[in-house]
Amino acid sequence: MADDQQYPETGTPPPGPARHRGPRRLFDRPVLLAVVAAVAIGLVVGVILGVFGGSDAADDSANQVATPTPSVLPSETPSAEPPSPTATVTVPSTAGSPSGTATSIVVPVYYLGRTAEPGNRHFLYREFRRVQTEGSNDSAAVAVQAMLSLPPLDPDYTSPWPAGASLIELDRSGDTAVVVLSDEVATHRTDAQTATLAAQQLVYTVTAADRSVHSVRLVVGDRETSSLFGHSVGTPPLSRAAEADVVAPVWIIDPYEGAQVGRTFTVHGTANVFEAAVSYRVLRDGAVVRSGAVQASAGSGTRGEWSVQLTLAPGRYVVEAFETSAENGEPLFVDSKSVRIG
Numbered sequence: 001m002a003d004d005q006q007y008p009e010t011g012t013p014p015p016g017p018a019r020h021r022g023p024r025r026l027f028d029r030p031v032l033l034a035v036v037a038a039v040a041i042g043l044v045v046g047v048i049l050g051v052f053g054g055s056d057a058a059d060d061s062a063n064q065v066a067t068p069t070p071s072v073l074p075s076e077t078p079s080a081e082p083p084s085p086t087a088t089v090t091v092p093s094t095a096g097s098p099s100g101t102a103t104s105i106v107v108p109v110y111y112l113g114r115t116a117e118p119g120n121r122h123f124l125y126r127e128f129r130r131v132q133t134e135g136s137n138d139s140a141a142v143a144v145q146a147m148l149s150l151p152p153l154d155p156d157y158t159s160p161w162p163a164g165a166s167l168i169e170l171d172r173s174g175d176t177a178v179v180v181l182s183d184e185v186a187t188h189r190t191d192a193q194t195a196t197l198a199a200q201q202l203v204y205t206v207t208a209a210d211r212s213v214h215s216v217r218l219v220v221g222d223r224e225t226s227s228l229f230g231h232s233v234g235t236p237p238l239s240r241a242a243e244a245d246v247v248a249p250v251w252i253i254d255p256y257e258g259a260q261v262g263r264t265f266t267v268h269g270t271a272n273v274f275e276a277a278v279s280y281r282v283l284r285d286g287a288v289v290r291s292g293a294v295q296a297s298a299g300s301g302t303r304g305e306w307s308v309q310l311t312l313a314p315g316r317y318v319v320e321a322f323e324t325s326a327e328n329g330e331p332l333f334v335d336s337k338s339v340r341i342g
Contacts, residue, residue, distance in 0.1 A: 078106060078128040082106050082128040082129060082130040082256060087149075087150055088131070088132040088133070088134060089131045089133050089134070089142055089146050089149065089150070090133075091133060091134070091135040091136040091145050091167060092135055092141075092167065092168060092169060103132070103133055103137055104131070104132055104133075105131060105139065106128055106129070107128070107129055107131065107139055107142050107143035107146055108126055108127075108128055108129075108143060108205065108209055109126065109127050109128075109129050109146050109147045109150070109152075109205055110125070110126050110147065110201045110204045111124070111126075111127065111147075111152040111154075111157035111201070112124065112125070112157065112158055112159060112160060112194075112197060112198075112201060113156050113157045113158070113248060113335075114156075115248065115332070115334060122193070122194075122197055123246060123247060123248035123249070124197070124201060124204055124246050125154070125157050125335070126208070126251070126253075127153055127154065127256065127257075128256070129146050129150060129153075131146055131150070138170065139209045139210060140170055140177060140206050140210040141167060141170040143205050143206065143208070144167045144170060144179060144205060144206060144209075145166065145167045147159065147161070147202070147205050148161050148165045148166055148181075149165075152257075153256060153257040153258060154257040154337070155257075156335075156336065159198075159201070160190055160194050160195075160197075160201075160229070161185070161188070161198065162184045163184070164182070164184045165181060165184045165185050165188075166181070166182045166184075167180070167182075168180040168181060168182055172210075172212075172213065175212060175213055175214040175215065176214070176216065176217055176237050177206050177210070177213045177215070177216050177217070178216075178217045178219060179202065179206065179216055179217070179218055179219065180219040180220075181219070181220050181221075182220075182221070183220070183221045185228070185229075186220045186221055188229050189229055189230045190230070190231075192231040194229065195227075195228045195229040195230065195231040195233055196228075197246060198228060198229065199218070199233035199234065199238055200241050200246045202216060203216050203239065203240055203241075204240060204246075204247075214239060215237035215238060215239045216238045216239075217236050217238075224236065243272065243303060244272060244301065247303075248333060248335065249271060249272050249273055249323060249332075250269065250273060250278065250321050250322055250323060250333045250334070250335050251269045251270045251271070251321075252267060252269040252319065252321050252335045252336070252337045253268050253270065254266065254269075255267070255319075255337055255339050256337065257337050257338060258338055258339075258340070259337070259339050259340070260340045260341075262341070263312060263313070263314070263342070264309065264310070264311040265309070265339075265341075266307050266308070266309050266310075267280065267307060267308050267309075267319055267321070267337075268305070269305070269307070269335070270296070270303055270305050270306070271296045271299065271303065271306055272298075272299060272300075272301065272302065272303040272304070273299050273300075273333070274300055274323065274326065275300055276295050276296040276297070276298055276299025276300065276304055276306075277296075277299070277323070277324070278293065278294050278295070278296050278306045278322075278323070279291070279292070279293045279321070279322050279323065279324045280292060280293070280294065280319065280320060280321045280322075281319075281320050282310065282312065282317050282318070282319050282320075283320065284315055284316070289312070290310065290312070292308065293324070294306050294307070314341045315341055315342070316338065316340050316341075317338070317339055317341065318336050318337070318338050319337050319338075319339060320334050320335070320336040321334070321336075322334040322335070
């Protein structure tokens with residue numbers, strides 16, 4: 001991916017716990033109470049209509065849109081041990097969430113990355129992060145705070161959230177998470193495309209960390225909002241957009257960025273590319289030392305898994321995976337990982 005990036009890079013967090021305002025009980029917040037109450041009333045009304053609506057309710061079923069189940073990306077749990085904790089994530093405890101002494105937890109975190117071709121577009125990529133937690137051990141809350149405060153391992157990825165942004169509270173009402181973020185988010189500004197993708201970054205992170213959650217209601221400060229960074233990002237509650245629209249067509253999942261591997265190791269990823277054909281190449285000091293292609297388990301509109309086993313001499317390498325353009329043979333949607341052997 002290109003080195004220059006449109007988004008501001010997330011800086012390395014300072015030593016010590018992430019900054020956040022002290023936790024407040026969920027129902028001390030009128031807007032949170034209103035959001036949860038509205039969801040609850042909607043559920044009750046739905047049950048009443050279902051019981052007493054008779055044939056009219058059945059006839060209208062074709063026009064009703066069910067809450068979408070979040071799509072399951074292959075390997076939504078790590079297939080290799082993530083690196084040891086490099087930071088402490090401090091998460092405010094919320095009503096009903098587990099808490100206690102500091103512990104190590106692995107969470108999925110989504111970041112943004114740019115592909116130079118085609119169209120210089122931005123997509124979502126995912127890293128598994130093992131972090132030390134303080135406060136709540138709620139996986140979704142930990143994942144959100146990690147997304148806001150930790151820079152990605154891969155230097156090709158970035159995050160558009162402002163410095164100092166933090167999670168205030170995260171609660172659930174049925175399959176909807178209510179995510180309360182700090183006031184730094186309210187004053188931050190980007191372009192509309194970045195704002196929309198940042199909202200999906202949040203939704204994908206929450207729904208990956210807690211598979212029982214299908215949608216997200218966003219509260220910034222003390223107000224529920226459908227806007228982010230100065231732009232409308234959809235009608236609440238926010239659900240995952242289609243993978244093909246926001247998730248990068250090619251991912252390398254293992255090895256993770258900067259991993260030390262044995263001379264023989266497996267590169268594993270997912271892809272949604274034409275005819276499921278995934279190309280790869282290995283570079284050392286900028287020169288290609290190995291290249292080839294593998295078939296993913298699915299493609300052409302469906303995401304599939306792929307892997308290739310490599311044997312290399314000791315040294316430092318960059319492994320790239322991509323789709324090869326049928327038009328001119330150029331690499332498309334390149335994802336890369338730096339690895340060290342020996």
